[in-house]
Amino acid sequence: xxxxxxxxxxxxxxxxxxxxxxxxxxxxxxxxxxxxxxxxxxxxxxxxxxxxxxxxxxxxxxxxxxxxxxxxxxxxxxx
Numbered sequence: 001x002x003x004x005x006x007x008x009x010x011x012x013x014x015x016x017x018x019x020x021x022x023x024x025x026x027x028x029x030x031x032x033x034x035x036x037x038x039x040x041x042x043x044x045x046x047x048x049x050x051x052x053x054x055x056x057x058x059x060x061x062x063x064x065x066x067x068x069x070x071x072x073x074x075x076x077x078x079x
Contacts, residue, residue, distance in 0.1 A: 007033045027075035
């Protein structure tokens with residue numbers, strides 16, 4: 001069994017795309033990491049609207065209908 005991938009502090013489209021294509025991570029894992037980081041930094045008050053899984057979930061589900069090979073920004077979180 002492979003070890004879990006550590007998600008770097010700074011995410012790049014290149015890194016995310018590589019890991020998605022390798023099936024090393026999922027968009028769900030990335031979003032959960034972003035949500036956890038936002039919670040850890042909530043005292044900094046940097047979000048207009050903090051990331052929320054209930055709000056993002058339909059978008060994550062929609063990814064399953066798209067071909068990752070034909071969608072260059074598949075799973076890439078955009079601000």
